Each structure stands twice: as C-alpha cells, then as structure tokens.
Amino acid sequence: MGKEKFIIAIDGHSSCGKSTVAKDLAKALSIAYVDTGAMYRSVTLYALRNNLIINGKVDEEKLIAALGNINVTFAFNASEKRNETFMNGESIEKEIRNMEVSSHVSLVSAIGAVRKQLVEWQRQMGKDTSLVMDGRDIGTVVFPNADLKIFMTASDEVRAQRRFDELTAKGEKVSMDEILNNVRERDRIDSTRAESPLRKADDALLLDNSNMTMGEQFEWIMERLRERNLI
Numbered sequence: 467m468g469k470e471k472f473i474i475a476i477d478g479h480s481s482c483g484k485s486t487v488a489k490d491l492a493k494a495l496s497i498a499y500v501d502t503g504a505m506y507r508s509v510t511l512y513a514l515r516n517n518l519i520i521n522g523k524v525d526e527e528k529l530i531a532a533l534g535n536i537n538v539t540f541a542f543n544a545s546e547k548r549n550e551t552f553m554n555g556e557s558i559e560k561e562i563r564n565m566e567v568s569s570h571v572s573l574v575s576a577i578g579a580v581r582k583q584l585v586e587w588q589r590q591m592g593k594d595t596s597l598v599m600d601g602r603d604i605g606t607v608v609f610p611n612a613d614l615k616i617f618m619t620a621s622d623e624v625r626a627q628r629r630f631d632e633l634t635a636k637g638e639k640v641s642m643d644e645i646l647n648n649v650r651e652r653d654r655i656d657s658t659r660a661e662s663p664l665r666k667a668d669d670a671l672l673l674d675n676s677n678m679t680m681g682e683q684f685e686w687i688m689e690r691l692r693e694r695n696l697i
C-alpha cells in the first residue's frame with residue numbers, strides 16, 4: 467500500500483521544531499525535504515550583502531529585480547550529516563541562521579513579489595516528486611491540495627529556550643530575552659502581514675508539541691500518514 471507521490475505540508479510558528487521533524491520524516495520515507503524558511507533567509511542574506519536593507523527598510527525594487535540572480539539549492543552534507551543550503555553554489559547554511567538574518571527575514575518575507583517568486587520555485591520542486599516541505603504558507607498557498615497538512619506550535623517560552631540552546635551550542639553569544647523577543651516579533655509579523663499571513667489551513671491538523679518529545683511527535687505524524695494510506 468502507499469501512495470506513489472505525496473506531499474506533506476508542515477506550517478507553524480517559528481522555532482517550534484518543524485524542520486527537525488520534517489528532516490526525520492524525509493529520511494525515514496526517502497523523500498525530499500524543502501526548508502522554505504531557508505529560501506526566505508537566503509534572499510534576506512542576499513539583500514543584506516548587497517546593501518538592499520538600510521535602516522530596516524528594504525529597497526524592494528532592486529531586490530525584486532535581483533531575484534533572478536539568486537539560485538537556492540539544498541544538498542545533504544554527508545560528513546556533517548546535515549542538510550545544507552547553497553546560494554549560487556556557496557554554502558550559506560551557517561550564515562542564514564545568525565541573528566542578523568533572523569531579525570531581517572520577516573521584512574523580506576512580507577514582500578508580495580518575493581513570495582510570488584519563491585512559491586513558484588517551491589511548486590516546481592514538488593511537481594514530480596514526493597516531498598515534505600515546511601514553512602508558513604505551505605498548506606494554505608503553496609500546496610493547498612497537500613496530502614497531509616500539519617500546523618505545528620509550542621508555547622513562546624519553550625520555543626525560545628530551544629532556539630537559545632541551538633544558538634549557544636553553535637557558539638553564538640545571545641541572551642534569552644533577545645531570543646524571546648525575536649520569536650514573538652516574528653510571530654507577530656508573520657501572522658499579521660497582508661501577504662499570505664501565517665494561519666492554520668482549515669484542513670490542517672494541529673500539533674502542539676510543548677510537552678512532546680521529538681520521538682513522540684515523529685510517531686504522531688507517521689500514524690497520520692498510515693491512517694491516510696500514504697505510506
């Protein structure tokens with residue numbers, strides 16, 4: 467049994483573990499994983515590097531004109547055992563996760579023309595292959611007919627703590643307050659923006675993982691896939 471080609475859409479708040487579970491699913495099911503947040507982060511990095519964001523304002527016209535110069539790809543780094551994001555062939559995985567990019571990405575992802583282009587690239591990726599894609603608008607905009615839609619969340623404090631642990635483990639000097647504010651600010655901007663705001667699709671299943679382990683959450687999703695005869 468199982469479906470030959472299927473799409474799993476995972477949306478939800480920032481830092482609630484979407485990408486971790488999405489990667490685990492992709493590995494277990496031997497399907498592709500697309501981190502759409504990394505795509506918005508890459509465009510943000512491009513804008514920062516090219517001085518297209520000055521004093522918190524994006525030069526939209528120049529950025530939109532430059533989108534054709536940005537090619538974001540993903541590859542599995544076997545020696546480091548993790549997915550890696552590339553922009554025009556350069557590994558930018560580490561840079562797109564820093565605070566500089568994190569605090570500007572909501573500005574860039576609120577631009578309609580940027581979203582339009584990225585959504586098109588994302589649909590293209592799922593045209594012929596099964597995949598699990600995570601983001602904010604996958605179940606609502608990118609793949610409204612996805613075979614399984616999950617809307618993930620966890621409390622602000624739990625999410626900030628996870629982000630804090632992740633960044634300090636990488637050696638970044640950050641404060642808990644700064645992280646909590648960034649998490650809340652991104653939620654606010656993501657949910658209130660005019661273009662494709664973050665919201666649960668009517669047919670998405672709600673998954674609050676504040677009190678769940680990674681293993682429990684993974685099993686929960688696997689069970690939903692089995693119920694639907696997708697695997």
Ligand code: DC
Nearest residue numbers: 480502503506571575601602603652
């Ligand atoms: O998932 P993440 O934290 O890496 O995402 C970074 C930002 O990109 C987040 O603040 C919202 C935005 N984003 C979006 O608007 N739409 C998506 N599909 C994915 C991310």
